[in-house]
Amino acid sequence: MSGFKAAKVRIPSTAAHEAAERRQAARALLARPLLTALGQSRELALVHRHHVALTAMFTRMLGYQLVVESGFARLVKAPVGDGGPVRAVQVSRKAVLDGLGLAVLCLACAALLAPGTGGQILISELVEQLRADAVAAGVVLGEDQAGLRRVCAALELLVEWGVLAETDGTVEEWRERDEEALLTVNRAVLPHLLARRLPVDLRQVEELWQQAVPVVVEPRQSLRRRLVENPLARREELSAAEEEVLYRDRGDVVRQLEENFGLGVEVRLEGALAFDLDGALSDVEFPGAGTVRQAALLLIDALINAARPKAGQQAEVGGGLVPSLFCVWATVDEALAELVDRYGRAWAVDFVGDPARLRREVVSLLESVSLARATPQALLLHPAAARYRPQPSAVARAKRAGKPVGESAGYEQEGLL
Structure with missing residues (x-):
């Protein structure tokens, strides 16, 4: 047939396609360490297809064990180490198991x-x-x-x-x-379901704590584990060996996390930040919709704008200096009160009427993503918090149009955690 030219379609190579499938399967396991045929058949099929490579990769990269059976796949994780936030078992968007x-x-x-x-x-x-x-x-x-x-x-x-x-x-x-x-x-x-099998001769719960937990001694592996499980790795919390790997071999660290898990990594003087642009791996939604998330984002902005910290600013914690913005609680409370006055119509009544609860949950959220640390004297903001810049959108437009504003009204945010 004359008069038509065949369209040139770029077909990805088999190697690139398989690498993308392995990365997709690895991300699925990180986000949900237990995949079953009943609920995640597509992801489980990818794990079955690449289970040999995935098993080797998880062992080498993170020191995790991957168990693959016909009807399920279980990624058995190991402790991240000291300094990481404790993750509660989430049973709904607003509730956790106590x-x-x-x-x-x-x-x-x-x-x-x-x-x-x-x-x-x-x-x-x-x-x-x-x-x-x-x-x-x-x-x-x-x-x-x-x-x-x-x-x-x-x-x-x-x-x-x-x-x-x-x-x-x-x-x-x-x-x-x-x-x-x-x-x-x-x-x-x-x-x-358990990361470790219970011994058959176990008689008292206290005996569990006496069992030695395998310790990761290879600093490259422990550093990668920190970044995968907790997006912000603070420099002061890294071991000397991990810090050396981070700044000496940063190119390898960045490449390995991107190739295997689709994560971007930024290395700064204060530590390292791993980010996932589509948010699929985040078990803590921030930034996001809802009163607590909006208040936390706006509080960061208010505290930074008020203090205008300089590069390299530090605060004393436990007798040592760490990169942080020192915000006394009176300043935090004042900033939250101003935010309630300004945006309270868009927020949940329960929080607007209970400033102590609002502060408690905002601080808990910021600590869970390692952007802040609470001390008896102050709230310490990590420099990475400065990456967030709220842009009120739906609320402002609704108010200008004279329309009612509800809990679902949100903000456009810039942020990579």
């Missing part, structure tokens, strides 16, 4: 693993066994709504993880209307 909730989760898993428990169980039977085990273990669940919510939160978490499947009925229907539900148990996954 200590008693974690105990309920363990009791539920124990009941599902007990001899005689089959592949399916009624939710009423499971809860009855769970409550009986709680009494035997001295765990006070309570018969009130708080106790019921903890039990349901633990079961819904197991459903989300793929350990339980709601075959007939749901946990929510049982909680709301006391309707029976039939649950299917993925028993093959249960033993792999």
